[in-house]
Amino acid sequence: MLLEIKDLNTFYGESHVLQGLSLNIAKGELVALLGRNGMGKSTTLKTIMGLVKSKSGHVIFEGTDITGLPPYKAARAGIGYVPEDRRIFPQLSVYDNLLLGIKGGKIKNPNDPNVWTIDRIYSHFPKLKERCNQQGRFLSGGEQQMLAIGRSLMGNPRLLLVDEPTEGLAPIMVQEVRNVLEEINKKAGVSILLVEHNLKVALSLAHRVYLMGKAHIGYQGSVEELRNNNEVRAKYLEV
Amino acid sequence: MDPTTSMYVAQGIHGIAYGMVLFLIASGLTIIFGMMGILNLAHAAIFMLSGYFCYQIIFLTGSFWAGLVLAPIGTAIFGIFLERVFMRSIRGAGHLGELILTLGISLVILGLVKIFWGTQSLPMQVPDILQGMVNLGGLDYPIYRLFIIGMSLVVLILMVLLLYKTRLGKIVRAAVSDRDMVNALGINIPLVFMLVFGAGCWLAGIAGVAIAPILTVFPGLADQVGMDAFIVVVTGGFGSLAGAFVVSIIFGLLSSYGVQFISQLAPVLMVIFMAIVLSIRPNGLFGVKE
Numbered sequence: 001m002l003l004e005i006k007d008l009n010t011f012y013g014e015s016h017v018l019q020g021l022s023l024n025i026a027k028g029e030l031v032a033l034l035g036r037n038g039m040g041k042s043t044t045l046k047t048i049m050g051l052v053k054s055k056s057g058h059v060i061f062e063g064t065d066i067t068g069l070p071p072y073k074a075a076r077a078g079i080g081y082v083p084e085d086r087r088i089f090p091q092l093s094v095y096d097n098l099l100l101g102i103k104g105g106k107i108k109n110p111n112d113p114n115v116w117t118i119d120r121i122y123s124h125f126p127k128l129k130e131r132c133n134q135q136g137r138f139l140s141g142g143e144q145q146m147l148a149i150g151r152s153l154m155g156n157p158r159l160l161l162v163d164e165p166t167e168g169l170a171p172i173m174v175q176e177v178r179n180v181l182e183e184i185n186k187k188a189g190v191s192i193l194l195v196e197h198n199l200k201v202a203l204s205l206a207h208r209v210y211l212m213g214k215a216h217i218g219y220q221g222s223v224e225e226l227r228n229n230n231e232v233r234a235k236y237l238e239v
Numbered sequence: 240m241d242p243t244t245s246m247y248v249a250q251g252i253h254g255i256a257y258g259m260v261l262f263l264i265a266s267g268l269t270i271i272f273g274m275m276g277i278l279n280l281a282h283a284a285i286f287m288l289s290g291y292f293c294y295q296i297i298f299l300t301g302s303f304w305a306g307l308v309l310a311p312i313g314t315a316i317f318g319i320f321l322e323r324v325f326m327r328s329i330r331g332a333g334h335l336g337e338l339i340l341t342l343g344i345s346l347v348i349l350g351l352v353k354i355f356w357g358t359q360s361l362p363m364q365v366p367d368i369l370q371g372m373v374n375l376g377g378l379d380y381p382i383y384r385l386f387i388i389g390m391s392l393v394v395l396i397l398m399v400l401l402l403y404k405t406r407l408g409k410i411v412r413a414a415v416s417d418r419d420m421v422n423a424l425g426i427n428i429p430l431v432f433m434l435v436f437g438a439g440c441w442l443a444g445i446a447g448v449a450i451a452p453i454l455t456v457f458p459g460l461a462d463q464v465g466m467d468a469f470i471v472v473v474t475g476g477f478g479s480l481a482g483a484f485v486v487s488i489i490f491g492l493l494s495s496y497g498v499q500f501i502s503q504l505a506p507v508l509m510v511i512f513m514a515i516v517l518s519i520r521p522n523g524l525f526g527v528k529e
């Protein structure tokens with residue numbers, strides 16, 4: 001397993017936001033984590049990343065227990081994070097945003113075709129190249145999303161945590177973001193844990209699906225199984 | 240030349256020099272706040288401590304220049320010690336805890352200073368070359384104030400180059416807006432905090448050395464100048480370096496011309512200015528909404 005999460009319990013003050021949550025991701029998989037608002041999807045990603053500390057349970061990445069490590073160590077272990085709301089650095093240029101994604105500030109093997117360089121990001125996201133000297137805050141929502149993805153790729157993650165990448169985007173941008181994620185997963189071989197409200201997008205990308213009820217995983221299965229199971233969809237997804 | 244013009248110019252130079260000193264203190268304070276979310280109430284005491292360090296180094300070596308260079312470095316090392324030992328351990332304990340801790344640190348510094356150096360004012364001599372006036376283009380300028388302005392400008396330029404041209408500087412600017420995101424990119428944020436805290440103390444240390452020959456070194460220095468620096472940060476906008484710079488210079492000029500024209504009001508001019516700015520822009524001149 002690339003990532004194993006075992007029996008995670010996370011609190012915000014008194015409120016018990018993750019109650020014994022477990023899931024896992026195999027190498028090369030794109031796994032969708034779905035559910036209604038406030039169920040704890042973002043908190044799950046933040047706990048994996050070390051941005052939120054869990055009270056108990058384990059996060060095991062490539063066989064190493066990374067539970068409770070600070071975010072920068074989780075990142076150095078090989079996990080990339082594309083957060084809700086993108087969180088582009090607004091005062092920094094597009095180029096500098098990408099620059100900060102490079103671990104240690106220097107690309108070790110820029111000639112290795114599997115290593116992400118700024119040029120390789122630009123070839124995937126031509127819009128970012130056009131706007132390379134602009135400050136992050138002047139980008140459109142779609143461009144910011146591309147930048148957030150590109151910035152995380154600069155760290156050469158083997159697992160990418162992506163939180164609602166299509167939220168608030170125009171239909172054409174939704175499609176573009178979807179295709180980029182597919183490429184990253186299929187061509188570049190990066191495993192992805194995807195939180196996504198757009199069911200169509202999520203199911204078109206995912207190999208497997210976890211559905212969250214309040215603070216726990218309520219259902220898991222293949223995309224095919226979920227498509228055929230109206231009862232489960234009604235219980236966990238429809239409003 | 241006309242003696243009144245000459246006086247105005249001299250007051251202007253005094254004001255800008257004081258403004259630059261305020262900026263050196265306020266810049267550290269505002270960056271530390273912007274990045275770490277800590278309002279460091281010990282900053283003024285750290286500034287004062289550097290004046291004492293400088294006094295002691297001059298006492299031991301007889302060289303003002305040695306004091307000028309070494310005292311801020313010593314202050315930075317002391318700041319790094321504070322960050323590692325105290326600040327780090329209470330991170331995440333909330334603002335109240337940080338305020339109480341930093342207030343406590345400032346009281347301890349004040350107490351130690353009184354034990355080691357007493358409560359009297361310690362005068363500090365600058366070398367002959369920095370004394371007196373210099374005549375440029377028909378006007379007399381006080382050399383030491385010009386020296387302060389020049390030195391602060393050099394520091395300011397270095398700071399801008401560091402922040403805008405180096406990766407470390409970009410990390411700091413990014414962390415001012417979103418330190419968790421920087422952390423999640425694999426950047427060792429605790430280490431960056433430590434460096435920024437040390438750098439902020441170094442800047443305050445330079446200010447402490449710069450002001451000492453003018454005001455002398457005494458335990459009240461922290462309150463007197465430190466309060467002005469806090470008002471600068473609030474008025475300029477928490478976390479804003481540009482705001483700190485602009486307001487520092489305005490305050491420096493307000494205080495020097497204020498003494499000349501409306502001396503009874505001079506002590507409260509800054510507070511009045513702050514009140515006006517904050518009533519129009521509650522987050523400060525260059526502040527951004529949270």
Ligand SMILES: Nc1ncnc2c1ncn2[C@@H]1O[C@H](COP(=O)(O)OP(=O)(O)OP(=O)(O)O)[C@@H](O)[C@H]1O
Nearest residue numbers: 012013015017035036037038039040041042043044
């Ligand atoms: N910083 C916080 N402090 C306190 N409670 C929080 C915090 N962040 C989230 N919560 C609460 O924790 C629960 C889970 O939040 P989370 O953001 O993980 O949900 P989510 O599944 O990502 O929802 P959405 O689909 O709306 O993004 C919610 O009830 C939310 O109100």
Ligand SMILES: [Mg+2]
Nearest residue numbers: 041042043084
């Ligand atoms: Mg969420």
